Amino acid sequence: MLLASPVWGQSYRPTTAEKDYVWEYPLNGFTEVDYDAGVESLISHWESVSGKTLKPGSNGRVGIKVFTQSGPGLMTPLALTKAVIDSLEKRGYSRSMLFIIDGSEQRLRECGYLPSRKGLGDETFNDVPVYSLDTTSGITNDLWFYDSNLPSRERMARAISAGRGFSFEEDPNDRKSYLASTLFLDTDFWINLPMASDNEALGISGALANATLWNVTNNQRFFLSPANAPVATAEMAAIPELNDKWVFTILSLERYQFLGGPRFNALYTGREQKLWLSANPVALDYLMWRKLIKGRRAANFDVPNGEPPLFEYASKLGLGPYRLNELKLRKLGPMN
Numbered sequence: 001m002l003l004a005s006p007v008w009g010q011s012y013r014p015t016t017a018e019k020d021y022v023w024e025y026p027l028n029g030f031t032e033v034d035y036d037a038g039v040e041s042l043i044s045h046w047e048s049v050s051g052k053t054l055k056p057g058s059n060g061r062v063g064i065k066v067f068t069q070s071g072p073g074l075m076t077p078l079a080l081t082k083a084v085i086d087s088l089e090k091r092g093y094s095r096s097m098l099f100i101i102d103g104s105e106q107r108l109r110e111c112g113y114l115p116s117r118k119g120l121g122d123e124t125f126n127d128v129p130v131y132s133l134d135t136t137s138g139i140t141n142d143l144w145f146y147d148s149n150l151p152s153r154e155r156m157a158r159a160i161s162a163g164r165g166f167s168f169e170e171d172p173n174d175r176k177s178y179l180a181s182t183l184f185l186d187t188d189f190w191i192n193l194p195m196a197s198d199n200e201a202l203g204i205s206g207a208l209a210n211a212t213l214w215n216v217t218n219n220q221r222f223f224l225s226p227a228n229a230p231v232a233t234a235e236m237a238a239i240p241e242l243n244d245k246w247v248f249t250i251l252s253l254e255r256y257q258f259l260g261g262p263r264f265n266a267l268y269t270g271r272e273q274k275l276w277l278s279a280n281p282v283a284l285d286y287l288m289w290r291k292l293i294k295g296r297r298a299a300n301f302d303v304p305n306g307e308p309p310l311f312e313y314a315s316k317l318g319l320g321p322y323r324l325n326e327l328k329l330r331k332l333g334p335m336n
Contacts, residue, residue, distance in 0.1 A: 012245055012246075013243050013244045014243070015050070018279040021049060022284065024274055024275070025275040025277075026274060026332070030254050031079060035082070036082075036086055039080070039083040039084055039087050039275070042275065042332070043087055045330070045332065050279075054189070056092045062189060062190065063099055063183040063190035063245075064081065064098060064128075064190070065102065065192050067102065067193065067194045067195045068110070068113065069107055071111065072110055072111050072112075073264035074195050074197060074261075074264045076195055078111075080275075081100065084191060085098060099129045099130070100113060101133070101139070101182075101183065102132060102214070103132065105135045112125075140178035140180060142178075144181040144185075145177055145178045146216060147175050148177065148221070148222075151174060174218070179216050179242075183215070184245040189247040191247060191248065192210055192211050192248070192281070194207050194209070194214075194251060196253075196257070196285075196292070197257035197262050197264075197292075198258055199261050200226060201226045201229035202229050202230055203307070203309075204289045204292060207284045208233050208237050208285055208314060211237055211242070211246065212232070212233045213232065213233055215236075230310040230313050234313035234316075237314060238317035238319055243319075247279070248277055250276070251288065253273070253276070253291075256270050258292040258295030259296060268295070268299065280319070280320030280321070280327075281314070282320040283320055283321065285311065286311050286322035
């Protein structure tokens, strides 16, 4: 006799139907109350359409990937992260079952996700553990890495300084970028909370980049290589195990940067009272890229010829469609 699968047995990998949807919630402002209402509405609509529920499963953990690499000027809003925590609590997760993760401990401290210095308080954010890829042990796994023949920036600089060529024989591990594998090996699912900015190597740093290049070690080598960065980003994002647990992305338009990223520059930023959710990171990045181009034109800056290849690469690897006529864009009312 076959029994129905329990809740913890459900798959969170986005289906083809889910990837068609992008929901938009109109924020009244950027307070905790505003984000609470927006996040709850968006997740509820996702649950209704997907037929899935966010409930504790066999691992009993959820990862929240934030973005702090541009510093306090362009970071995942604390109020948004608090709202996601609150929504997960309503669905049965205690705060100790959650964790927040990003690449740099220093940036996490600068942005308020950790105390400004060690010893000033618990290494938590609103009682949720916070991990950094560069200092927290157990985040990576020796078996999970992306292999590339691009040398690290540091090793290439040393080779040039010494007046000799570069060879991986000096350090074979220099080919490897280790993934924050705890996000998909040790969780029921994980949620992506990126911010959007222009990026010379990718065209846009957003949902895809936050899940990949900003989520691995030895990553600066890719940002120095526009020819390799889009391919690496798409291939990492398409890793099956990563997708199995990547439930959706929530993107705030509280601030985005249309020029000069990822280093923050307030002169080149836009702001809209909107919150987006989708299980399709390609669509979110494409929609956001259109806004970046619009911002450049409005500020009388040159715009690139053609679209970044990132979208086509990622779409061909099954991460989702991105053309407007392929998407179901749903604008929610503030009371929906």
